[in-house]
Amino acid sequence: MPKKIRVYELAHELGLTNKEALDLCLSLGMGVKSHSSSIEDAQADRARRKADREGLRREVQPEEPAPAKQAPAKKAVAKKATPVVPAGEPALDSPMGDGRAVEPPAPASTPSPATSH
Numbered sequence: 001m002p003k004k005i006r007v008y009e010l011a012h013e014l015g016l017t018n019k020e021a022l023d024l025c026l027s028l029g030m031g032v033k034s035h036s037s038s039i040e041d042a043q044a045d046r047a048r049r050k051a052d053r054e055g056l057r058r059e060v061q062p063e064e065p066a067p068a069k070q071a072p073a074k075k076a077v078a079k080k081a082t083p084v085v086p087a088g089e090p091a092l093d094s095p096m097g098d099g100r101a102v103e104p105p106a107p108a109s110t111p112s113p114a115t116s117h
Helices: 007-014 018-027 041-053
Strands: 004-006 038-040
Touching: 004 007, 004 041, 007 018, 007 038, 007 041, 018 041, 038 041
Parallel strands: none
Antiparallel strands: 004 038
16 A cells, blocks of 8 residues: 655655645645645655755745734724713813704805806
8 A cells, every 4th residue: 555645744854834845746736735635655755856856845844824813803883872961061062062062064055057058
């Protein structure tokens, strides 16, 4: 029975990252999907020879880059409730602080386009 090796084991042996070993195997047309895929010993030999030819072999395997942290899902922003101001206290939204309600400014009227006869 032919001996099999995992892509991550080959990566460790060659001093490559798992991604580099995976890309090396894919470039040789091996049907691997992840670093934990198994390959035949003959396929591993082909990958070793290609790594040597291209000068990819290292003495020490580099650290795998840390996976990117996903940003936490944004929570829906709750609409702030308008505070109830007791009678006699100044309202916070009044520019004068005298308790009067503030009305939004009226929209500016746009001149109607002139028509030529």
